[in-house]
Amino acid sequence: MFKYFEPNKIFSITSRAPKYVLFFFVVIVSIGLIEALILSPEDYKQGNSVRIMYVHVPAAWISLGIFSMITFLSIFGYVFKIKNFFLIAKSFAPSGFVFNIIALVTGSIWGKPTWGTWWAWDARITSMLILALFYAMYLIAWRICEKKDQIYKITLLITIIGFVNVPITKYSVDWWNTLHQPASINLLTKSSIHTSMLFPLIIMTAAFALFSLLIFLMKYNTELIKIKNKGLDRI
């Protein structure tokens, strides 16, 4: 099964896909923006400031999702000795980091009209900041470490330690008294968010996921060409 993850096989797909993904991203994000900024209703308590949710929440979800994926790819890559999994993980990291920063900044902007402060050392915000630090460590490790065998172990270690923070971030609002409200969307029980707000949130999440896929494809192609450049030197 793992032969399908060989770079030669993947490149023929990944090199053609970005333009289509970009097209779908532009279409879906345009629909999402109209829904989020014009068609969706105000919140009865927070008024129009609730619209920040449509960029803040998808960014937070995707940054947590990408970090989890990077961790599992690193573990599988190490266990099954598939270096390409590390390459896929590395290519996902920049978009995960940017989504993490977006979640922090838009959360801070949302905090001012809602809580009266730009920043609070609340459990959810602090754990998201810690996640950003792990993303930064992961990306810096790939930049500064030159020995390939070492980099796989170092990045694996960073992701495993960082992954402990993921459930803490998710359940921080339930475990501690925080400024953040408890989750409004639950896959197992009934969500407390109205469909008129849930719909734009889902569309924006889909758009953000497409954007991370686009960046991943471009980054992954770049990494493959880098490897081929080194290969040409050896011919």
Next chain:
Amino acid sequence: MINNLILMDGYGIYVWSAFVFTFFSFTSLYFITKKQYLRENKKFIAKFGNLNSERAAIAKNQNINKEILSNISNI
């Protein structure tokens, strides 16, 4: 209606700055990634061009090299 959309009952500054920051980050990340991709592609073409005919024949036999060459400036 336009005024409502811009001002949003006083929350406009917060809402618009959050959206502008998000899409500014997207645009920056997209162009940085694209620049890196094009730079590596350029290097690849230059290195491929510098190979002598025997080495170029070996390189051309590798499928991924053919794919890279056929997909230049694809994004």
